[in-house]
Amino acid sequence: NAGVTQTPKFQVLKTGQSMTLQCAQDMNHNSMYWYRQDPGMGLRLIYYSASEGTTDKGEVPNGYNVSRLNKREFSLRLESAAPSQTSVYFCASSGTVSTETQYFGPGTRLLVL
Amino acid sequence: KQEVTQIPAALSVPEGENLVLNCSFTDSAIYNLQWFRQDPGKGLTSLLLIQSSQREQTSGRLNASLDKSSGRSTLYIAASQPGDSATYLCAVRRGGGSQGNLIFGKGTKLSVKP
Numbered sequence: 612n613a614g615v616t617q618t619p620k621f622q623v624l625k626t627g628q629s630m631t632l633q634c635a636q637d638m639n640h641n642s643m644y645w646y647r648q649d650p651g652m653g654l655r656l657i658y659y660s661a662s663e664g665t666t667d668k669g670e671v672p673n674g675y676n677v678s679r680l681n682k683r684e685f686s687l688r689l690e691s692a693a694p695s696q697t698s699v700y701f702c703a704s705s706g707t708v709s710t711e712t713q714y715f716g717p718g719t720r721l722l723v724l
Numbered sequence: 725k726q727e728v729t730q731i732p733a734a735l736s737v738p739e740g741e742n743l744v745l746n747c748s749f750t751d752s753a754i755y756n757l758q759w760f761r762q763d764p765g766k767g768l769t770s771l772l773l774i775q776s777s778q779r780e781q782t783s784g785r786l787n788a789s790l791d792k793s794s795g796r797s798t799l800y801i802a803a804s805q806p807g808d809s810a811t812y813l814c815a816v817r818r819g820g821g822s823q824g825n826l827i828f829g830k831g832t833k834l835s836v837k838p
Contacts, residue, residue, distance in 0.1 A: 615767075644825075651830070652830075653813075653828045653829060653830040653831065654768075654813070654815075654826075654828040655828075656825050656826065659825065669825060670825075701767055701768070703768075711773075712758065712770040712773050713758070713768075713770065713826065714770065715760075715767035715768040715769070716767050717766060717767045718765075718766070718767050
């Protein structure tokens, strides 16, 4: 039982390049989330998926797109990376959006030059 | 807009000391509150979750309390150990269903010295 896994662990992009961050969970959770963590800003929600087939915007969705590929996988795409998107990205999952603990992956460190 | 504040931002204590970490939130209409631990370069680990109807939760040396009316929660760590050194994050959930997103504080960085 690996919990929540994220790939890659670290990535360097040039401004304007695109990339997809991958996330998978093996806990049969319904809900999945993408956060970014920046110094002095704390963790902020980018997008979430309450259940398979649904996605909703969080606090900071601009510049990102998501896909809930199936119940296990939730990907985050940067279509045209900007230096402001340099951050640590965390994926999380929970049984439901409302009541249950969120379990976090180890994070992806992204540097946009 | 819900805001979560954690004071102090950093705390250093000698091993064995009992300590309290503070979390305050501006809107008392929360669904639940969670405390997380984050080690350097790692993801978050959930420590305790308190539902809005509860006053406290305990796990081992950790005890978290919730006072919704005053907008405050505390995390009590008994007999601190160097292995407790980490950043502790508090997060509140605004509501159920699609309103269930977590709003995080910026954390308290704890250092326990041998």
